[in-house]
Amino acid sequence: MNALSINVQGFGDLNKRRWVSELCNKHKVNFLALQETKMLHVDLWMLRQVWGNTHFDFASMSSRGMSGGIICLWNNLVFKRTKIICNENYVVIEGMWIPNNVNIMWIMVYAPQTLPLKIVVWDALTNLISNWNGIVVAMGDFNEVREACERFGSSFNVRQADLFNSFISNASLKKLQNLKCAIRVWIAAYRSDSQKLKREHLLRLSSIDIKIDQGTANESDFSNRRDSIHILEELDKPPVFICNKLESLRNQFFIGSDLGEKKMTWVSWKKCLASKKSGGLGIGSIFGLNVGLLFKWIWRFLQNAPDLWIKVIKSFYGHHGGIFDVPTQRSSLSPWCGLGILEHCNIQHRQYNNNL
Structure with a gap:
């Protein structure tokens, strides 16, 4: 029971x-x-x-x-x-x-x-x-x-x-008088065992590092070194519920809710744009932030030629995809001109051709 x-x-x-x-x-x-x-x-x-x-x-x-x-x-x-x-x-x-x-x-x-x-x-x-x-x-x-x-x-x-x-x-x-005593004994034993185990593996790592410096280490030494590092990482790892709490706080800050909640989440731009003194990230311009995100698609267009969506754009706007087209009327806007971001960047047509 x-x-x-x-x-x-x-x-x-x-x-x-x-x-x-x-x-x-x-x-x-x-x-x-x-x-x-x-x-x-x-x-x-x-x-x-x-x-x-x-x-x-x-x-x-x-x-x-x-x-x-x-x-x-x-x-x-x-x-x-x-x-x-x-x-x-x-x-x-x-x-x-x-x-x-x-x-x-x-x-x-x-x-x-x-x-x-x-x-x-x-x-x-x-x-x-x-x-x-x-x-x-x-x-x-x-x-x-x-x-x-x-x-x-x-x-x-x-x-x-x-x-x-x-x-x-x-x-x-x-x-249950012995319950708290048993818990205290368990905590003390766990702490003692953890410290003892940590000392043993630190000593083990130190001796293996000396062998590595001397050039006498073998495959078994490298395997033991990996095992010791893994054990030390596990000993210093915080409890799962603490990690989950920190993750929850991060999500609350950035998107205003927990990822486990069944609701649509949005980036909390007010917190991202607020100064660091006010508890934000200090990003000065939402446009500057979006430019970095949108240019990922231009990079994908340049790097992933076989993709279907790239072939569709090229079939409508030519081999260059209309990246450097100057719009003369609304109907002739390419998808890149519609984003309105290229005019703010120092990308030259010549450089683009060279990349292709």
């Missing part, structure tokens, strides 16, 4: 959904709980995108404005729901875990801020748990700590902690 709970702090971003999907696939998650989705409506296509297939069921609670929102997804081949209870601050799902034939109650919590509302939530959940005959799995954002050492960046409230501890005790819940 693999369950994953995340406070996503908004689930509208495509890259964040991809990141969650990668976590589910990597850890073979059977049950996913998302808090603070900030979504009023749930899109089935979006859920399928996150889960990766159609073998899922879900329960959700809409957000209130830009706060709250819960989405629960699970593999319907291993868990069969029998009842769903939705509240503004929690979602409860009762059902059977098929592989072990046991009853399970899943509780997803996004706790309120104020103490009176927390007391109401704790009492309601305690009542539900006391009347349930089976396993209980509670997860989510409880917005509370049990000890002062767990509170960072804000003051520790003794009364709220006591009430939270009472709720855990009365509901006979057990906190």
